[in-house]
Amino acid sequence: MPIYDVRMAETARPLTPADDIEKPHEHAPHRPAAARPPAEPLWRDALGQCLRRARLERGEILVETARRAGVSPQYLSEIERGVKEPSSEMIAAVAGALDMTLGDLTLAIATGLLAVPAGAAPAGPTCQAAYALAA
Numbered sequence: 001m002p003i004y005d006v007r008m009a010e011t012a013r014p015l016t017p018a019d020d021i022e023k024p025h026e027h028a029p030h031r032p033a034a035a036r037p038p039a040e041p042l043w044r045d046a047l048g049q050c051l052r053r054a055r056l057e058r059g060e061i062l063v064e065t066a067r068r069a070g071v072s073p074q075y076l077s078e079i080e081r082g083v084k085e086p087s088s089e090m091i092a093a094v095a096g097a098l099d100m101t102l103g104d105l106t107l108a109i110a111t112g113l114l115a116v117p118a119g120a121a122p123a124g125p126t127c128q129a130a131y132a133l134a135a
Contacts, residue, residue, distance in 0.1 A: 040113070045082035046113055048079055051079060051094055051105075055080075062076055065094070065098060066097075069090075071093065076094065079094065
């Protein structure tokens, strides 16, 4: 016994696989992509940008910081690029290798995120607050 589409009783017909695809509602308002507000960055992206900026301000290459943190250069690179969601232990190790505390790092990321106007796509948080606290 075939299954019938009951959405329009006057044109009842057997359902096909194409009917399983959800179609947009006719009356749903269409918002062009340009009108959508940009999304806030993910915490891992902000963390990675802050760590990279701190490492570069120290004039270090990935291998040096990774060695002191006890992680591979590839893993540190993935953290900096926001590809990995590191554990708190890994974050603490990398922050320590950069002479930062977790509090310094967290404050720097939060300050950078708060400095971005609502609805604006940030260029990336700064780590200046961490250095001000560490001094």
